[in-house]
Amino acid sequence: MSLDEKTAAGQAAAPHRRPPVPAWLLGLGPLVLIAIVLGLFTVLNAPGLNRLSEGVPPKEEIAVEDVRLTPGQIAITVRNEGPDPVSIAQVNVSDYYAMFTQTRETMAPLESTTLTISYSWVDGDPYEVALVTSNGGKIPAAIEAAALSPERGGSFFALMTLLGVYVGVIPVALGMLWMPFVRRAPASWVRILLGVTVGLLAFLAIDATLEATELVADNRAFGGPMVVFLGAAVAYLLLEGTDAWMRHRREPAAEGTSAALPPHRLALLIAIGIGLHNLGEGLAIGSAYAVGSLALGASLIIGFxxxxTTEGLAIVTPLAKQPPGLPRLAALGLVAGAPAIAGALIGATVYQPALAAFLLGVGAGAVAQVAVKLLPMLKDKAGMTFTAATTAGIILGLAVMFTTGLLVLA
Structure with missing residues (x-):
């Protein structure tokens, strides 16, 4: 037998090897199997576990999301946060039965409905509204002082835009007027100002987190306070990833290092972080005014x-030794301040507590990430970050934000 014949015979005798299964199919298989099992479990209504719910009353958890007053009517939007369907069967206003209509007769979990109650309310009077479910549960919705809710038309949205300009764009622009002072300040002063900036950003992160958790403290839909920390984590990681991508793209050899960022890039990150914070702040302001719980007076606008204004200082401080041109400064100011306009418009139209809390969490995570990125710039010639001067600057930044924040609450 020749060599070629032996080779052919050996190949014929060798077992046929199947091509390897693609990796994506191996990853998709368990997901499909899990979906099938869960689908069967749902269709069959948890076979064998029905006895666990026998004799147990349905769990009703309803959150009031919005209250609007129009002539002769009270509109209340509620959301079912519990695991069981809920129906509103009766509405009492100050212990009197009131006629009403609703957009959805039965709310499945996480669904909402808007009840339009026929009631001749009196301006300035308080009202206790009780929504009675089909199982006898009561959901209170207090109106501290009845007032006509603003109509959401063209003039209203123009007012929200102006509000965003007043509390976002103009203050940031005014704060950036410290640029000439920052340029002429000695290096030791710049480090103190950078410490002040870290304090400002740290306060914004803490304040946004507290405000967001308060928004959803009694609202467990979509995870409750968890959405705040989810938003913060998403923003922090996105900015970290974006910064790493930009660093690798421009300086491939510097990837993985912890050196201080270039001043112009750091200023941009600060502007983005402050902009995300102002988005959440505008959202809260717009929604509060839309539901009539915020009176916009000159003192409140001045307080905001x-x-x-201190946010503008935070943006220009890293640019002390590399001042940009006027167009770039204007762009940074818009990045930081203009989101307040978008937030006010969103809050006045499609406000939802979980969304507001998530966006405030995004702002908190963003400014926290920027504050961390600022720390390498605080180092002195000896390589120390937290010197007496920079620590005093951080404390001063916290104190300034706390003090000016009292003007908003006043």
Whole structure:
């Protein structure tokens, strides 16, 4: 037998090897199997576990999301946060039965409905509204002082835009007027100002987190306070990833290092972080005004303006030794301040507590990430970050934000 014949015979005798299964199919298989099992479990209504729910009353958890007053009517939007369907069967206003209509007769979990109650309310009077479910549960919705809710038309949205300009764009622009002072300040002063900036950003992160958790403290839909920390984590990681991508793209050899960022890039990150924070702040302001719980007076606008002016200083401080041109400064100011306009418009139209809390969490995570990125710039010639001067600057930044924040609450 020749060599070729032996080779052919050996190949014929060798077992046929199947091509390897693609890796994506191996990853998809368990997901498909899990979906099938869960689908069968749902269709069959948890076979064998029905006895666990026998004799147990349905769990009703309903959150009031919005209250609007129009002439002769009270509109209340509620959401079912519990695991069981809920129906509103009766509405009492100050112990009197009131006629009403609703957009959805039965709310499945996480669904909402808007009840339109026929009631001749009196301006300035308080009202206790009780929504009675089909199982006898009561959901209170207090109206501290009845007032006509603003109509959401063209003039209203123009007012929200102006509000965003007043509390976002103008204060940031005014704060950036410290640029000439920052340029002429000695290096030791710049480090103190950078410490002040870290304090400002740290306060914004803490304040946004507390405000967001308060929004959803009694609202467990979509995870409750968890959405705040989810938003913060998403923003922090996105900015970290974006910064790493930009660093690798421009300086491949510097990837993985912890050196201080270039001043122009750091200023941009600060502007983005402050912009995300102002988005959540505008959302809260717009929604509060839309539901009539915020009276916009000159003193309140001035309070917000003073409070947010310090944000402009935070943007220009890293640019002390590399001042940009006027167009770039204007762009940074818009990045930081303009989101307040978008937030006010969103809050006035499609406000939802979980969304507001998530966006405030995004702002908190963003400014926290930027504050961390600022720390390498605080180092002195000896390589120390937290010197007496920089620590005093951080404390001063916290104190300034706390003090100016009192003007908003006043």
């Amino acid at each position: 303006a003073i409070h947010n």
